[in-house]
Amino acid sequence: MLSPAGMEKFQQLLKRYPNKQAALLPTLHLVQSEVGYVSKEAIDFVAGLLALSPTYVHSVASFYTMFYKEKMGKYVIQVCRTLPCALCGSRKILEYLKGKLGIEVGETTPDGKFSLVTVECLASCGTAPVIQINDDYYEGLNLEKVDRILEQLSRE
């Protein structure tokens, strides 16, 4: 399931901890970065790597919101909804994104390009409103900036 480079990273990860179990979160991150989400097959695979039961791996993976349980769009747009962003217009940003993408929160566009989700505080309140798209933060947003970001990502 992991590429050879991914397997090499996994072996390096194991050296950081006194036991295999502690490598669970980093291994789930690694698998998700290659597969896109934590599928049932991914859970079985990780369980095998770390000598844990699939049930256990599932119970841990499902605790953390960053591990996706289903296939997501190429770009996962995560809109911060917590108070500091909400005071600075995050609701407008979210409504605008919904309209522009034609999807509701939790959905993916039919072409598989964009998923829209809300998230809690991203620790970037000084540059609110903030969204995160995949690994990157986009800060100090307004509707024009959102347009530009979407345009750029649509072209890629």
Next chain:
Amino acid sequence: MAERIVFKNVEAPNSRELETYRARGGYRALEKALKEIKPDDLIDIVKRSGLRGRGGAGFPAGLKWSFVPKESKLPKYLCCNADESEPGTFKDRVIIEKDPHLLLEGITLTCYAIGIHTAYIYIRGEMVFGARVLEQAIAEAQRAGFLGNNILGSDFHLEIYVHRGAGAYICGEETALMESLEGKRGEPRVKPPFPATRGLFGGPTVINNVETLANIPDIVLKGPEWFAAIGTEKSTGTRVFCVSGHVNRPGTYELPMGVTARDLIYEHAGGIRGGRPLKAFIPGGSSVPFLTAEHLDVKLDFESVAQAGSLLGSAGFIVMDDTTCMVWAALNLCHFYEHESCGQCTPCREGTRWMSVVLERIEHGRGRQQDLDLLLDVCSNIRGQTLCPFGDAALTPVESTVKLFRSEYESHIQGKGCPFAP
């Protein structure tokens, strides 16, 4: 400009590179400590500085270190808490991204003082860039002999690893953080035993916040008396105040503890947007009670804020003008806590859900007069009834807004809706 400690390098060009850090005096504290200071004396220096934890609880750092037993059969660990997730708080990210070596030096000094040879930086999963910056800085420090075996020719050795979380606020709680690091669900542990005696992988463990650790190099270099002279008698040093919400210049401001809320809002953060009146502010992250305009002259140190009825917490300072509906604000934060409750303790798991339901109906014009007492009743049934401080945090925005803005709640109920524009 006031003296800066943890932000002293953040504006320097290429601040995250080792060369820049060295040129600005970096790793000199480590050189000094390894040559001249015995580990026990280092703990004593930090005790005398009066440094208190910057994560939220404000516990004296040196005292925390001194709880760790000298001899231990199991390895001792340091966890750097970089799971910065408290709404309104965004200071650790700046240190991590702009001055990673300051944090690494702080960690190394701390480990030297306590006799620790493995440290983990538990960074919130969303901070992908910050994690990368730290990994690079660790590699740089290793190549230059500031980490690894025989650090700077001494017999002290240390490995630092970056460990990413995966989107769970509760993992900022120290025992949940350790559970998460061990590859488990981030559910807080029963205390005692405390981490200092039985923590990560069962070994004695110290957990310190990023900003706390970033203070250590200057304390070592300039001395505890220098540090203790900044701030107030019991709240020594500076604090990075994170100002967000309805201000003209939101951002991070490192200032001596004891600056007033008025100075922070009106001088440093440029006042309220559009010159509007201040309605409320939260001085220490979303988990502490709201304060109002009558508290503007409160000094921002641990004692004074507590005396005013709130807490300095994480110094996440959220400002709200007169257009802000307090029921809506409480509901927003209640949703946060409902979403982030780990679900272990019934009062917290169910209480946050029910408070959301009741606040939702008040905000949308379906509230009943008895709902206000119901909310306070739910609060009192959560308080003190949970394993970790999350429960008390979750009830705080609700309880403090009901108490401070009861008439606003009542006008929602009597007017059958929210009087504020959405």
